[in-house]
Amino acid sequence: MSYWSWDQSLSVGVDVIDGQHQRIVDYINDLHLAKQEQNRDKVSTILTALVDYTRTHFVFEEDIMKQSRYPLAESHKKVHDAFILHINEYIRQHESGKDVTPKLLSELQIWLTNHIKKDDRDYALCVNKMTKKGWIQKTLSRFFG
Ligand SMILES: [Fe+2]
Numbered sequence: 001m002s003y004w005s006w007d008q009s010l011s012v013g014v015d016v017i018d019g020q021h022q023r024i025v026d027y028i029n030d031l032h033l034a035k036q037e038q039n040r041d042k043v044s045t046i047l048t049a050l051v052d053y054t055r056t057h058f059v060f061e062e063d064i065m066k067q068s069r070y071p072l073a074e075s076h077k078k079v080h081d082a083f084i085l086h087i088n089e090y091i092r093q094h095e096s097g098k099d100v101t102p103k104l105l106s107e108l109q110i111w112l113t114n115h116i117k118k119d120d121r122d123y124a125l126c127v128n129k130m131t132k133k134g135w136i137q138k139t140l141s142r143f144f145g
């Protein structure tokens with residue numbers, strides 16, 4: 001059984017954003033699996049991939065918030081930046097040999113659930129109002145190739 005499953009309660013109403021959140025949930029499940037297997041190398045690799053992907057997702061969100069003239073874009077970005085700093089601290093601890101994965105997994109799940117349901121859903125409403133076919137797709141290919 002997986003650690004966490006994405007479900008409709010986490011939907012923000014924009015498919016491409018939901019897809020990215022689902023991918024983050026997948027990484028978290030992979031991280032949980034690697035921890036269960038006691039595979040430290042795999043934990044390190046997944047941690048790096050998870051942070052890379054999440055950072056790209058954040059930059060993507062920040063870009064579409066700007067394009068849709070979301071009024072709280074600046075404060076939303078600050079929340080992203082603080083979260084990345086926090087996760088980087090976990091990575092530092094992991095690299096120094098500490099077993100931080102269980103705590104990190106639960107923090108990731110709680111933080112993401114709250115962030116998606118409040119902050120992301122709020123800007124997604126604005127994006128949905130502004131959506132003209134094409135621009136979100138163009139932004140997507142700029143960030144995710
Ligand atoms: Fe998000």
Ligand SMILES: [Fe+2]
Pocket residue numbers: 058061076080115119120
């Ligand atoms: Fe966000």
